[in-house]
Amino acid sequence: MALVKKVMKTSLVTATSQETVTTVCQRMKASHLGAILVIDENKLSGIFTERDLLNRVVAEGKDSSTTLVKDVATPNPIVAKDDTHIKECAKILRDQGFRHLPVVDQDGNPVGIVSSRDFFQYMANELEQVIDRMRGTDEKVDESFDIYEYLGAGGCGLPRM
Template identity: 30%
Template sequence: MLVESVLATKGHDVLTISPDATVYEALALMAKNNVGCVLVMSKDQIAGIFSERDYARKIILKGKGSKDTPVSEVMTTEVCIVDKGKTLDECMAVMTAKRVRHLPVVEGDKLIGIISIGDTVKSIIDEKEQEIEHMIDFIHGGVTPPGK
């Protein structure tokens, strides 16, 4: 299964915030939308990503204030991105190797979505469940399995 299939189901919406926004503003946006991160965009370019992990490690543990700290000061600047044509297995490998939970998705130079580890696992499970259903149908009814 490809990343573009996940986005076709999930949608292409991406929460973004500017680098000069405060950490508090980023947290409020994340809470309002029930997500664990926001992309930090400068013009049309990805400047970084800000996650709950960044907040815990770079604000709380360092005694900084979220209302007076700009996101640019604590965001993760090395953002792993994937092309829409990547497979979910490739995404899982990147997420595991880089220890990240979110991957912005691009088409060429354009941001077209974001997938999380949860999106990836859900899609893989859904795909396996469909394969099982097709095999059960084949065994019980003689329907040819897909791809055969």
């Protein structure tokens, strides 16, 4: 069974709520990131994304050199716990229209982030393994087959008809 911790990035680049948008955007650019977690006192207080920059800073005509991240970041974002099944992660990304999903441990401490790009790359790699495993056989896969149940196992144990 694949959990979100297999997909998430754990080398977090973070900001504090008291930093300016310009400072945070410079860090995002240097790290090639589309989102950055806002951490205060070791707890996740928000997420600042390219969409926040566009919609809450640029479109509003705010000065990024004086605007604090806390005033434009998305507060208290929806998160996944590090033991969340990848299927639930996919549902959150899809249903909420998110490109980034913070990941926290059981105590609520930020431990990672999943981007839609990371998620889809993981899915493509796993699906290739499942397809490779299925090639060379004439058997059909059962219609109730749920790919999410076999992610992380390389297609081992595929249900056959």
